[in-house]
Amino acid sequence: MTRYIIRRFLQAIPLLFIISIVLFVLMQKMGDPIATMGGRTQTRSADRERLTRVLGLDKPIFVQYLYWLVGNDWAKIDLDGDGITETSGTRKGVLRGDFGTSLVNRGVPVTTVIAQRLPNTLILMLTAEFVIVAGALVVGVYSALKQYSLLDHTITTISFIGFSMPIFFIALSTMYIFAVNFKKWGLPYLPTVGMFDPIEGKTLLQVLWHMVLPVFSIAFISLAAYSRFIRSTMLEVLNQDYIRTAKSKGLPRKEVIFIHALKNASLPIVTIVGLDLPLLLGGAIVTERIFAWPGMGRLFLDHVSRSDTPVVMGIMMLIATAVVVFQIITDVIYAWLDPRIRYT
């Protein structure tokens, strides 16, 4: 098992290199990063030349990639443009944990920019994931037990619709019903913008209250997919011989369902949760945009539109790395939970 884990991590290294190269090439034409540098005015042409040299944008792409990867503190760079390389670089490179500095928020390290937004996204997404898994377990198990009943058919239909629904449609509809119309009818209505009311301040209650609609929107769609999945694994397990044995030896129905069946049926759920978790880091771009939630998704959108390549690159590498690592963790946990699987 240890050898398997080591091998998987060794395989992940070239994979991450390929990903970073693909992304780095894409970053090259993301627009002009020094057009305004996040300010309102155009960069002057004298500054432009200097900034190009400072940022290393005058170098060929593979040198830029090398500097991004291992930094340039070992190399001399030419800052004043006289052809003599005299100043040593300051960047440490990604391999030493330096993702560069943001161009829009001048001089702020990318890691700080991301760290400011990450908690907001995680609060939202982890809550949503919890709602999804808990809800899908209830719905999935129930419709598996009552297979082909009216309620099962209804649930299947709703989940099919939910599965096909783009997230902005559900977000806009719930916004329209629970915020706009509830306000009109004088009922207590849900907020639609931001994380908290600026007058009330960032209290736990405020954040929770503002989370209701975004969490519902994210959860509704994934809930549909998850509960369909749980229903089918549950049905599969319920037809196994050991369930019949458990029933025939007179175990209480609850024990058979929740201990014998559900425990085994929930194994495959580990896989889908494990593969979805890293994507939570990126947040739900569309949901965060609609509800003006200050998370990673909006950070990404803002910085893509302003060509802030270091931040965009940092976010995408963070997510891609998380995806790769979580795949390995998921496989290991799965093998640990299911003794039938042995990796060598």
Added chain:
Amino acid sequence: MSEDVAKLPVEGKSKIPSFGLEEIESPPLSLRQLTWRRFRRHRMAIFGVIVLGLLILYSFAGTIFFTEESANRTDTALRLNPPSSAHPFGTDTIGRDILARTIYGGQISIVIGLTAVMLEVSVGILIGALAGYYGGVTDSLLMRFTEAMLNIPQIFLLLVMAKYFGDLIPNLQVFGRTFSGSVVVIIMIIGLTSWPYLSRIVRAEFLSLKENEFVLAARATGTPISQIIFRHILPNSIAPIVVSATLGVANAITLEAYISFLGMGVRPPTATWGNMLDGAYNYIEQAYWMWLFPGLLIVLIVLSINFVGDGLRDALDPRSRAV
């Protein structure tokens, strides 16, 4: 179709005389007949086909009643008008008629869905087939690349690529109509980011199919490799490709809607169901019609395509015994 059915049992009879088997055995069905027989039992799939047909009719026959000028005509005096008899779906922020725009937007959305999938399928088949057929170094190189593409979340990749290819393509003149060049960009990037999943399916099919005797026979008779891949192996792996491509159309339409919704997709004045929603949430209190109608159309088309794909999956499943 009926002629084929009538002919086949005659041949069957001549081979098996005097056992009365021809009464018991039904005539052998071709894959297409078998698939259709199973497909038509799938009630939701038929429902999907009908809704899909109506939506296509809506967006293409609608051109008879509305010219493209009426879809793009702006009149700020009419801005944010609620649905009325003159404008059944209301008007948007600069007074364009939403009904006419959903018709023209539907065309673009459907065309984007179909062409993006064509690109996806071509790339996916090519890479999957090469990896699966050759194996070895080719396989591991191509699959590492596929895996790398799979590990970057698609929506992030799409937004970056939309920015990358941004103004690469100028506006196009097709059939006397002007299309924003961003339509081509969107088709290209959706196609170029969706193939990894499909190519994995194709590779898996090829890995098992290439061990069959008919491939050995083809190779022994000196058939060129391109023919072995495309004429001998590919037709045998068509079922999962068809299912995946069908669901891919729905996926492409949704993705286009997402990117356009975020303001990085198809640019106005060319309408799509996605870019009609861009900014609609700013007017959620004043104008529900701005997002409701294009949104509903997207839900309907995605839902109906998913039903069709689900039906096809059941109908094409080789393990299924139902006739």
